[in-house]
Amino acid sequence: xxxxxxxxxxxxxxxxxxxxxxxxxxxxxxxxxxxxxxxxxxxxxxxxxxxxxxxxxxxxxxxxxxxxxxxxxxxxxxxxxxxxxxxxxxxxxxxxxxxxxxxxxxxxxxxxxxxxxxxxxxxxxxxxxxxxxxxxxxxxxxxxxxxxxxxxxxxxxxxxxxxxxxxxxxxxxxxxxxxxxxxxxxxxxxxxxxxxxxxxxxxxxxxxxxxxxxxxxxxxxxxxxxxxxxxxxxxxxxxxxxxxxxxxxxxxxxxxxxxxxxxxxxxxxxxxxxxxxxxxxxxxxxxxxxxxxxxxxxxxxxxxxxxxxxxxxxxxxxxxxxxxxxxxxxxxxxxxxxxxxxxxxxxxxxxxxxxxxxxxxxxxxxxxxxxxxxxxxxxxxxxxxxxxxxxxxxxxxxxxxxxxxxxxxxxxxxxxxx
Amino acid sequence: xxxxxxxxxxxxxxxxxxxxxxxxxxxxxxxxxxxxxxxxxxxxxxxxxxxxxxxxxxxxxxxxxxxxxxxxxxxxxxxxxxxxxxxxxxxxxxxxxxxxxxxxxxxxxxxxxxxxxxxxxxxxxxxxxxxxxxxxxxxxxxxxxxxxxxxxxxxxxxxxxxxxxxxxxxxxxxxxxxxxxxxxxxxxxxxxxxxxxxxxxxxxxxxxxxxxxxxxxxxxxxxxxxxxxxxxxxxxxxxxxxxxxxxxxxxxxxxxxxxxxxxxxxxxxxxxxxxxxxxxxxxxxxxxxxxxxxxxxxxxxxxxxxxxxxxxxxxxxxxxxxxxxxxxxxxxxxxxxxxxxxxxxxxxxxxxxxxxxxxxxxxxxxxxxxxxxxxxxxxxxxxxxxxxxxxxxxxxxxxxxxxxxxxxxxxxxxxxxx
Numbered sequence: 001x002x003x004x005x006x007x008x009x010x011x012x013x014x015x016x017x018x019x020x021x022x023x024x025x026x027x028x029x030x031x032x033x034x035x036x037x038x039x040x041x042x043x044x045x046x047x048x049x050x051x052x053x054x055x056x057x058x059x060x061x062x063x064x065x066x067x068x069x070x071x072x073x074x075x076x077x078x079x080x081x082x083x084x085x086x087x088x089x090x091x092x093x094x095x096x097x098x099x100x101x102x103x104x105x106x107x108x109x110x111x112x113x114x115x116x117x118x119x120x121x122x123x124x125x126x127x128x129x130x131x132x133x134x135x136x137x138x139x140x141x142x143x144x145x146x147x148x149x150x151x152x153x154x155x156x157x158x159x160x161x162x163x164x165x166x167x168x169x170x171x172x173x174x175x176x177x178x179x180x181x182x183x184x185x186x187x188x189x190x191x192x193x194x195x196x197x198x199x200x201x202x203x204x205x206x207x208x209x210x211x212x213x214x215x216x217x218x219x220x221x222x223x224x225x226x227x228x229x230x231x232x233x234x235x236x237x238x239x240x241x242x243x244x245x246x247x248x249x250x251x252x253x254x255x256x257x258x259x260x261x262x263x264x265x266x267x268x269x270x271x272x273x274x275x276x277x278x279x280x281x282x283x284x285x286x287x288x289x290x291x292x293x294x295x296x297x298x299x300x301x302x303x304x305x306x307x308x309x310x311x312x313x314x315x316x317x318x319x320x321x322x323x324x325x326x327x328x329x330x331x332x333x334x335x336x337x338x339x340x341x342x343x344x345x346x347x348x349x350x351x352x353x354x355x356x357x358x359x360x361x362x363x364x365x366x367x368x369x370x371x372x373x374x375x376x377x378x379x380x381x382x383x384x385x386x387x388x389x390x391x392x393x394x395x396x397x398x399x400x401x402x403x404x405x406x407x408x409x410x411x412x413x414x415x416x417x418x
Numbered sequence: 419x420x421x422x423x424x425x426x427x428x429x430x431x432x433x434x435x436x437x438x439x440x441x442x443x444x445x446x447x448x449x450x451x452x453x454x455x456x457x458x459x460x461x462x463x464x465x466x467x468x469x470x471x472x473x474x475x476x477x478x479x480x481x482x483x484x485x486x487x488x489x490x491x492x493x494x495x496x497x498x499x500x501x502x503x504x505x506x507x508x509x510x511x512x513x514x515x516x517x518x519x520x521x522x523x524x525x526x527x528x529x530x531x532x533x534x535x536x537x538x539x540x541x542x543x544x545x546x547x548x549x550x551x552x553x554x555x556x557x558x559x560x561x562x563x564x565x566x567x568x569x570x571x572x573x574x575x576x577x578x579x580x581x582x583x584x585x586x587x588x589x590x591x592x593x594x595x596x597x598x599x600x601x602x603x604x605x606x607x608x609x610x611x612x613x614x615x616x617x618x619x620x621x622x623x624x625x626x627x628x629x630x631x632x633x634x635x636x637x638x639x640x641x642x643x644x645x646x647x648x649x650x651x652x653x654x655x656x657x658x659x660x661x662x663x664x665x666x667x668x669x670x671x672x673x674x675x676x677x678x679x680x681x682x683x684x685x686x687x688x689x690x691x692x693x694x695x696x697x698x699x700x701x702x703x704x705x706x707x708x709x710x711x712x713x714x715x716x717x718x719x720x721x722x723x724x725x726x727x728x729x730x731x732x733x734x735x736x737x738x739x740x741x742x743x744x745x746x747x748x749x750x751x752x753x754x755x756x757x758x759x760x761x762x763x764x765x766x767x768x769x770x771x772x773x774x775x776x777x778x779x780x781x782x783x784x785x786x787x788x789x790x791x792x793x794x795x796x797x798x799x800x801x802x803x804x805x806x807x808x809x810x811x812x813x814x815x816x817x818x819x820x821x822x823x824x825x826x827x828x829x830x831x832x833x834x835x836x
Contacts, residue, residue, distance in 0.1 A: 408814045409775055410782060
């Protein structure tokens with residue numbers, strides 16, 4: 001197969017289909033989502049058989065256990081896929097809303113209409129349920145989708161794709177509105193991210209390495225999520241109980257998520273009152289502490305942090321802790337070391353809270369709440385396609401609205417420009 | 419000078435300054451804009467002397483007359499710069515608005531705050547007044563700016579930069595909030611567009627060639643404006659007077675602007691009623707007509723259009739005309755050939771107007787209005803930094819809001835994730 005020609009063909013079909021789904025009624029899109037759910041329900045055996053092939057190949061290719069686990073389609077995971085489709089169908093329609101329609105001095109009315117982005121390319125790794133999650137969000141937001149899963153999940157993804165095609169065609173939408181690539185040739189990714197004439201946005205879902213590679217080579221906008229080096233700053237006017245609860249939750253509720261705290265900053269005036277108690281809890285939970293010199297002097301369990309610690313996303317039970325003079329030093333540290341994902345201040349001081357919100361330049365800035373709240377579901381987006389650490393288009397959790405844009409509409413009555 | 423080191427230094431200063439202007443009070447930013455206006459007023463002689471050097475060099479380097487004209491700073495153009503600064507100061511504050519702040523089931527409040535993008539790089543050609551226009555919009559929206567004007571305007575731009583520095587420092591804002599590059603080395607552009615650690619967005623203002631080059635090489639998001647191949651479709655249920663007025667205005671009010679109509683589509687049912695009258699007016703105004711075979715059969719003045727005509731932005735008194743069967747064919751033609759800038763339908767038919775708005779995928783879609791309205795001032799943005807033909811972030815005219823983004827804010831009272 002000529003990969004370039006294959007991808008151009010896929011791209012052209014996606015572009016054509018995108019015009020149809022962009023103009024499709026909300027009801028039709030929702031019927032398609034429910035029909036896909038039905039197709040998955042009746043294809044359980046086929047899905048599990050296809051997945052078994054992938055698992056077998058994975059084992060003989062020596063994939064490690066965590067990867068095999070992510071690859072596996074259990075009956076429970078199929079339930080979750082079906083439930084997810086019902087949930088997305090129930091979300092409010094993201095497309096078509098006309099806002100800010102006002103008369104201008106010239107007599108024309110000018111407003112904005114929310115519209116799909118067009119064609120979205122999704123590049124992801126082993127979890128086959130991403131195929132349905134991503135396809136459903138893109139379809140609901142009126143976009144055509146090109147999905148490129150990992151080669152280790154090719155049989156599972158193709159079986160899921162069959163269900164999607166069934167669902168789409170049962171309501172009269174083009175089957176090419178969601179295309180799962182049939183090739184595992186790596187060159188296909190290179191084509192996908194460099195055909196702006198057919199693809200409007202790329203959403204990579206995977207490790208930092210994958211995302212960096214794609215961002216470097218892409219000629220299409222990438223909605224990307226890199227590090228989550230999140231900070232909690234405990235101010236000297238913090239409520240100690242709130243500070244304790246938040247600092248424990250932000251680090252230990254889950255270690256491997258991007259909104260987990262990686263660095264704790266504590267005002268010197270309150271350090272002795274809060275740090276020993278926190279350290280005891282962290283020790284109990286098996287969290288390794290790496291501190292600045294003042295922290296090490298205060299906490300016998302802490303080992304000295306190196307310069308690299310302040311810039312590291314551990315995704316593990318490790319925490320760096322620094323004692324700072326005041327909020328100014330905390331903000332300075334955050335602006336220098338944060339990945340601009342999520343930061344929180346714990347304080348009862350009104351003025352400092354107000355300043356922190358304004359001056360910290362991260363996609364989520366919080367007062368007296370755990371950074372673990374930075375999540376599309378917690379924010380009420382209903383679902384999320386990813387979390388953006390960019391500033392352009394969408395920051396933070398990206399839901400259906402992040403898969404749309406706004407065009408201008410102008411209504412006149414024969415109006416001409418003077 | 420080591421260009422790379424120089425640009426890193428400029429970038430670092432811009433990043434630092436961006437934190438200060440991002441948090442600056444609205445009143446201080448406005449005072450700075452007015453102080454820059456005052457500095458320009460008192461520096462008229464210096465500006466004109468610096469500009470004279472550029473003009474002299476331009477003449478000896480053989481610049482053509484249109485370029486020299488664009489380069490010239492006349493007293494009237496200095497008036498316009500001063501007036502522009504007063505206008506931008508009077509615009510509503512674009513930064514800091516908190517919207518959609520709602521309680522979530524967990525008890526946290528989640529909302530969005532409008533924030534500056536950070537550091538904006540502007541790359542432009544000969545007009546020195548762009549220096550002030552761009553700097554004022556970026557400052558008002560709380561961004562730091564790095565400006566890279568053309569080498570032919572270096573003395574003028576440096577003189578303008580002096581006025582900007584005076585204005586900034588008179589109100590205590592960092593002088594580095596607006597930096598005009600002191601080098602004309604082309605390598606500086608290469609650095610500017612590939613340092614995402616210091617620059618958040620690039621706005622190129624210039625010809626298509628410049629913009630394409632920058633887009634190809636940039637590692638930073640580019641808010642770009644490429645072609646404006648705008649269409650007017652006259653439906654067979656159009657009001658003939660409105661159709662006549664709009665088709666004349668959209669083509670002939672100005673020829674060189676991106677929102678000028680380049681292709682006229684006419685429903686076959688109405689072609690004989692409207693085209694001869696339009697053709698007479700176009701001929702009177704010296705517009706060359708290039709038509710499909712049916713148009714050529716109807717209009718003796720029209721010459722046959724080639725395939726390339728349907729994809730050409732003439733920016734000149736030339737118009738391509740095609741007779742189409744109906745609106746479906748018109749939309750198909752637009753979706754295939756348009757640059758997704760601005761399109762209009764002339765019709766009295768409610769259903770067709772409604773469909774055209776939904777199905778045409780351009781940054782501005784109009785009913786019964788001239789495409790020439792696609793403009794930041796006409797849309798009420800107060801000012802525009804450019805027009806985007808991209809779908810991401812901002813489509814169409816980009817005003818102050820397009821130079822901002824939204825971050826999430828979370829307010830809690832010791833809330834932790836369950």
